[in-house]
Amino acid sequence: MYKQIVKEDELNLIFRNTTNEIFVADGQGICIQVNPECEKNLGIDAASLIGTNVKDLVSRGLFTNSTTLKVLEEKKPVSLIQETSIGQKLYATGIPVFAENGEISRVISTSINITEILKFQEKVQRMELMLDDYNKELASIKKTIKFNQGEIIASSHHMKRVYEMLEMITQVDSTILLLGESGVGKSEIAHWIHKRSNRSNKKLIEVNCAAIPSNLFESELFGYEPGAFSGALSSGKRGLALEADKGTLFLDEIGELSLELQSKILQFIQSKSFRKVGGNKTEKSDVRIITATNRNLEQMVNKGKFREDLYYRLSVIPIKIPPLRERKEDLIALIFLILDNLNISYDKKYTFSNTTIQSLLNHQWPGNIRELKNTIERICVTSKDEYIDLDKSSLIKYLYFNNSDYINEEIPRRSSIDNDESITNEIFSLENDMSLKDRVKWFEYEIVNRYYKKYKSTQQVAEVLKTSQSTISRKLNQVEN
Numbered sequence: 001m002y003k004q005i006v007k008e009d010e011l012n013l014i015f016r017n018t019t020n021e022i023f024v025a026d027g028q029g030i031c032i033q034v035n036p037e038c039e040k041n042l043g044i045d046a047a048s049l050i051g052t053n054v055k056d057l058v059s060r061g062l063f064t065n066s067t068t069l070k071v072l073e074e075k076k077p078v079s080l081i082q083e084t085s086i087g088q089k090l091y092a093t094g095i096p097v098f099a100e101n102g103e104i105s106r107v108i109s110t111s112i113n114i115t116e117i118l119k120f121q122e123k124v125q126r127m128e129l130m131l132d133d134y135n136k137e138l139a140s141i142k143k144t145i146k147f148n149q150g151e152i153i154a155s156s157h158h159m160k161r162v163y164e165m166l167e168m169i170t171q172v173d174s175t176i177l178l179l180g181e182s183g184v185g186k187s188e189i190a191h192w193i194h195k196r197s198n199r200s201n202k203k204l205i206e207v208n209c210a211a212i213p214s215n216l217f218e219s220e221l222f223g224y225e226p227g228a229f230s231g232a233l234s235s236g237k238r239g240l241a242l243e244a245d246k247g248t249l250f251l252d253e254i255g256e257l258s259l260e261l262q263s264k265i266l267q268f269i270q271s272k273s274f275r276k277v278g279g280n281k282t283e284k285s286d287v288r289i290i291t292a293t294n295r296n297l298e299q300m301v302n303k304g305k306f307r308e309d310l311y312y313r314l315s316v317i318p319i320k321i322p323p324l325r326e327r328k329e330d331l332i333a334l335i336f337l338i339l340d341n342l343n344i345s346y347d348k349k350y351t352f353s354n355t356t357i358q359s360l361l362n363h364q365w366p367g368n369i370r371e372l373k374n375t376i377e378r379i380c381v382t383s384k385d386e387y388i389d390l391d392k393s394s395l396i397k398y399l400y401f402n403n404s405d406y407i408n409e410e411i412p413r414r415s416s417i418d419n420d421e422s423i424t425n426e427i428f429s430l431e432n433d434m435s436l437k438d439r440v441k442w443f444e445y446e447i448v449n450r451y452y453k454k455y456k457s458t459q460q461v462a463e464v465l466k467t468s469q470s471t472i473s474r475k476l477n478q479v480e481n
């Protein structure tokens, strides 16, 4: 049988080279031996420790919680955590060695340095707390992300006020005027109001005043009698106002109506009655009216472009929906909502990196929610991976809307312009007094108009020119009104 003989110098070698600290004291608690690891942990050399009572070392503040003292007191093995004066944290175990007389002759303490482990543990705890905070934040975002189930995203101060107002007015029948830039969500809000009103079991009829040509507007809205005009259906037409009876009539882009049509609308709002085109019978329709515009109606009233009496009738409850750039707090919720909806529609799991979210948050979104939604959709559907990591400069190529799409000022009428060629000449002429801004607007109008002549549909032009139908209608109307 192999008999293991360990020589003393070999034991010494092990004692000196172990990475665990070894501290040996006698039965009185006087230090009699330490290894180099102990010198390292305490920041003091062996000579200053050996021969000193542990009580003195503790009272000098060299370390806290002495295993030696505890073992001497309890006469059994103990384990505890110590901290040394140089900031090391040790997990120490002390073991008593008994002499034949039953007294403790030695206390052997070994320790492992757990400073780094504790730091790591602290880091993990901090991360867990952060994760907890993120989860809470996410839960609160998810609470507001319920637009489809009937909630409006209102994390920002501005939108909270709008939301409070909306909640107050859903049950009353007052006329509402929704104001705000293109794409802020006016139509969505009109639908939201209807769904919450006591008319929700009836229809909401949406009429885009800019999309229906002026000459057809009256017959579309109020209907017509058989044979009322050439090309009319022989059965006549009921009209949208009657379709909306007991429900809601939503007149979008009300600022685009001609003065003549404005008077017809005023008459209808005042009396809730109308006559079909070609008819002489008075029809009644009980509708709640919601209107919306991205125009400055007050300014239009001052310029004589909008009837003052109609303006006052419509703005019984005016609600201004702030642009996205003024409600950054809603942006994050909208990003996640749009992404969620997209994932549902395309059965995908698109996720955005922090950089992508930050780039989206930093953009001003002149086209508001519509621009945000289109951009997110473009980013996702053109991405090879479901995990999308996009920085600010890469975001630019997904933004196809241009600020001028959202400006609603009018172009001054130039009566001298009557054909394509003279328009182009005038725009580029060095002789006239037109400002650069007006020339750009005329130029835009020209492009849109030429496409309109070709396609005869604002919807198709919008698709070709990659913008919204309302933008196209507005640009056409800027000069035609």
Ligand SMILES: Nc1ncnc2c1ncn2[C@@H]1O[C@H](COP(=O)(O)OP(=O)(O)OP(=O)(O)O)[C@@H](O)[C@H]1O
Binding pocket: 147, 152, 153, 180, 181, 182, 183, 184, 185, 186, 187, 188, 189, 252, 292, 293, 294, 334, 337, 369, 370, 373, 468, 470, 471
């Ligand atoms: N809170 C919302 N959550 C998700 N999508 C929204 C929200 N609000 C609006 N949208 C989306 O943004 C787009 C623009 O909204 P909407 O048509 O309601 O704007 P608008 O202010 O009526 O614009 P315009 O003046 O051009 O008619 C739509 O696609 C709509 O579905």
